Amino acid sequence: MAERVAVLLASLALLTGCAGPVAGTAHPVRLGDGDRGKFKAYYERVNSAGDESASQQAKLLKDTQHPDFRQKACDLRGATIKVEPTWTTLRADADWTPPGEKAHPRGDVYVVAVTITIRQQDQVIGSQIGSVHVVLLDDEVYGFAPCLGG
Template sequence: MAERIAVLLISLALLAGCGGPVAGTAKPVQLTDGDRAKFKEFYERLNKAGDEGASQQQKLLKDTQHPDFRQKSCDLRGATIKVEPTWSTLRMDADWAPPGEKAHPRGHVYVVAVTVTLRQEDQAIGSQIGSMHVVMLDDEVYGFAPCLGG
């Protein structure tokens, strides 16, 4: 059991970006109210799916994976995540590419500070503060599998 928790916490650390500060200068993002609502809805849907269970959240993570990275996914091993963004930190991150990738994802890439809580059977087993990347592509919001480092 301890080994499983350790693996899940490592996945959580990867999800939250687990590196140092994100490079670049923070500047307020000039998003329309509609675009901002789409980002908020993305995280609300992710958390709601987690409340409904691991299989629901895993399906949503797969369905909302950036189209260029659909072949890359990871198994949270029955755990769920709860993501709480700090919206005042939302900014564009035009130079970012997922770890191990050379190409910038298609679309407009944004980064936001988040608190991510890993849950197993409705019990919080770890929490991490970091950053997550999301992309606005063709008027849709996409994310990246937790194992891609957000």
């Protein structure tokens, strides 16, 4: 069990970008209420799916994976995540590319500070603060698999 928890916590660290700093100067994004609402709705869907089941959340994460990176997937080994963004930190990050990738994702890339809690069978096994990336592309919000470091 301890080995499994270590693997899940390592996945959590990858999800939050290894908790490393994000380059650039933080300036809150001036998004309209409609676009800001899309980001909020995205994370509400992620969290609601996790409340339903690990398989529901895994399906949602796969379905909302950025189209340029659909081949990248992660196995959270039956765990779920709860993502709590700090919306005042949301900002554009136009120069970001996923770790190990050369191509910049299509769309408008944003980064936001989050607290992520990982649960296994309704038991919290870890929590971390970090940054994740999301993209607004063709009026839809897309994320990145936890193994891409968000």
